[in-house]
Amino acid sequence: MKRRWPRCPDRPRPGKRKPQSRTDGPHAVPSKGRPEYPVRPFLLTQHDFGLFCYENPRRMEFRNRIGTSGEGAMLAKYVLLGNVVAALAATPALGQLQSDYAVPESAQPIANDSASLPSETLDIVLTYSQGLEAALGIGLRDYIDDEVHRLDSALRRAGRDGGARLVGLRRTNYTDVYATLDEACVDGSGNPIPHSFWNPCPNWYREGALVDLRDGYSGSRGDLSWVNGWRNAAGADLLGLMRFYNSAQAGVCGAAFGPSGANASEVAHVFAVSFDPTGPCAGYPSVLAHEVGHNFGLIHQNDMGGYGRGYQTAGGYRTIMHTYAGPSDRLDFSNASAVFECPAGSGHACGNSGADSARYLVEDEYGVPLHRTLEVGRQVVASVLPSARSISTSGSTQVTFFATLINPLASGSNANYCGVELPGAGSSFTYQLSSGGVPYGTANTEFSITPGGSQELLLSYTPSSSSLSGQALVFEFYCDDRRSAAYTHGVGVAYLTTSPTSSPAPDIILSTAIGTGQQSQNGDLQLNASTGEGEFPASAQNIGAPGTVVIEAMSPAEFLSLTTVNQAYIDEASNLNGATLEVCRTDTGPCSWSSAITASTTSFSGGVTTLRVRVSNASAAISNDPAINRVFLVFTESGTGRLLGATSRAVCTDGTPPANRSTPVC
Secondary structure, three states, X not given: OOOOOOOXXXXXXXXXXXXXXXXXXXXXXOOOOOOOOOOOOEEEEEEOOEEEEEEOOOOEEEXXXXXXXXXXXXXXXXXXXXXXXXXOOOOOOOOOOOOOOOOOOOOXXXXXXXXXXXXXXXXXXXXXXXXXXXXXXXXXXXXXXXXXXXXXXXXXXXXXXXXXXXXXXXXXXXXXXXOOOOOEEEOOOOOEOOOOOOOOOOHHXXXXXXXXXXXXXXXXXXXXXXXXXXXXXXXOOEEEEEEEOOHHHOOOOEEEEEOOOOOHHHOOOEEEEEEOOOOOOOOOOOHHHHHHHHHHOXXXXXXXOOOOEOOEOOOOOEOOOOOOOOOOOOOOOOOOOOOOEOOOOOOOEOOEOOEOHHHHHHHOOOOOOOOOOOOOOOEOEEEEEOOEEEEEOOOOOOEEEEEEEEOOOOOOOOEEEEEEEOOOOHHHEEEEEEEOOEEEOOOOOOEEEOOOOEEEEEEEEOOOOOOOOOEEEEOEEEEOOXXXXXXXXXXXXXXXXXXXXXXXXXXXXXXEOOOOOOEOOOOOEEEOOOOOOEEEEEEXXXXXOOOEEEEEEEOHHHHHOOOOOOHHHHHHOOOXXXXXXXXXXXXXXXXXXXXXXXXXXXXXXXXXXXXXXXXXXXXXXXXXXXXOOEEEEEEEEXXXXXXXXXXXXXXXXXXXXEOOOOOOOO
């Protein structure tokens, strides 16, 4: 198909050239759905006020107004809580210790040290600004999860089955107000320099978040010098910056570099997204997906060349790559097939032969990020105990958790500059090294872990709200030279419920134990292959106010519905093949199985109750995937259904194959 190009005054138009073998700069390649660049490509940027063209020899950049992991087979080894819980009294010398501590004997996860196979999944690491964190608070992670999940879903529906996932999320001190998202022309004080096509901005005055992110800027605007090394260590395909929207950005909610050469190694797969919950970017829910589309080489809507672009119907209904795609539009990449309708029920496809981003994403590899392979043992693993807490607060009460972080490969190297963040919590979260439940050293000090070694940590968070219910606390366990620990619910993610001090609730600390004859090589609950049944014991202690609780065993899908995680993740969570899940108390007499038990915490002997959990009648064998298939023992508040405590055990049917090549057969 012959494309017609917008003309840049007195400049050569892009023309066709054969691929060249040199890799030291951008060069033209034959194209299906993308522009065909000469050796020195031009920046073609469509804004409301017309077309800008200027020479850009290093890249093509797009600017626009809109702009967990199933891997890591790990599980926590728990033992009977009645034997190991120790409440640590508040002591001035210990400072941060509170009487709400419970110290399980072991919070040691089993590390997955398998080689990471080449993956078609798009792995993304993100940094976020302190301004965005201040604006969104603990909801920051929910916002980012929503954005990443929209991208993941859109890629899968477009035919890229690997989708996308977040593999790292860390705070940066990069400014929210000085540099714009895209390239700006300002002097050393941030004042605009008059410039035009005929009088371009001097290269040494080009500023902008994209350039700073790509180049690892460090200076008055903040420190990004570490991000590219971290990205490479994490084996991430894309690097992004999420920050608070500033009016100086002139309405731009996102920006991205597009491909500039035939060799994928030349492509700076970098994007930046800006957001303000009450500002002009709040109405565009697919900014991240849009910018990543540019990283792939996709361009805007119907009036631009090639088929790798967005789509808009005659009635104004748009797809992701359209400049103004909003929440009422189709949050998918354009697709010429009849897979989607624009709008639903219209019978009108969301694309045509000239606007088919799905085809581009599947067939064209030119702009596709690298799909790097993570080296053996280059991902740390972590577990958190207790899995859930419930505290009463007036805004100044500290809640505490214990964690273990492991450098899994015994024959590898030290994991360096390790630490923990809680995105959205800011200074209200701290971590500290600990041993046997006793903290030591200076809070928030990064550390190293020897090969095959582990580090116990004390995590402390002071929530400002007294009305949280099952708030997911997705801790970021990181090391600068490793991929962050996987975000595995029931293992490295904790959940928090808060109540006013005037109406405190129980705070249930739970743990499970290995049942005799019910343990696989990985410590999972192993179901009998013939009967499909299995049991495990558990123990619970109330260290909060007395109250009436409901005790249940749940599948991951049922449990996550009690938390704040994205609904899409709940929909995708395992239901354990419809297995029947039952509980019974063993401290009050013979076991009497029930789907749910309602009990007053005052009936717990010494504040402790012992239980058993039974799994049976699954419609099919439960596969050996410890990060996905888990049984949750859950305590909720009678009448409100609020989460008061939880723990989990991985479950699989005897003889089922491993989910990866290092996990044993169940």
